[in-house]
Amino acid sequence: MDESELKVTRGDIIARGLLCNCPNCGKRGLLASWFRMGKACRSCGMDLARSAGLYSGTTSIGYVAAILFVIIPICFLVSFKVLSVKAGVLLGIFGTFGFIVLIYPVMLCWMVMAYHVALPGELPVNGGGEGRDE
Numbered sequence: 001m002d003e004s005e006l007k008v009t010r011g012d013i014i015a016r017g018l019l020c021n022c023p024n025c026g027k028r029g030l031l032a033s034w035f036r037m038g039k040a041c042r043s044c045g046m047d048l049a050r051s052a053g054l055y056s057g058t059t060s061i062g063y064v065a066a067i068l069f070v071i072i073p074i075c076f077l078v079s080f081k082v083l084s085v086k087a088g089v090l091l092g093i094f095g096t097f098g099f100i101v102l103i104y105p106v107m108l109c110w111m112v113m114a115y116h117v118a119l120p121g122e123l124p125v126n127g128g129g130e131g132r133d134e
């Protein structure tokens with residue numbers, strides 16, 4: 001689809017997605033809980049099931065992010081003797097767990113964002129779902 005035909009552009013979708021807002025209406029309402037995506041946006045009712053196939057990738061992104069932002073910095077701190085090995089190991093265990101819990105809802109939102117950046121025409125506001133009997 002041509003970018004100029006879109007009411008909500010890819011830039012809008014990214015800006016909304018980074019803030020965890022709905023890509024369709026720009027309001028909050030994607031998350032049912034900290035760890036779970038709702039079935040539809042609470043503000044505009046956009047069906048979120050279509051991008052749900054991507055959520056299985058969420059946890060693996062979390063592990064990679066945890067290694068990059070928690071494990072590797074701790075390894076440096078231990079090797080430069082800023083942290084003791086014991087402190088590094090404890091920080092690694094609890095830091096990784098805490099980090100994943102903390103970024104989980106952000107990862108969920110960003111999966112929805114990534115889906116709609118790839119397929120902006122799928123948004124209801126951009127005419128997505130028209131002509132389909134659902």
Ligand SMILES: [Zn+2]
Nearest residue numbers: 022025041044
């Ligand atoms: Zn919405």
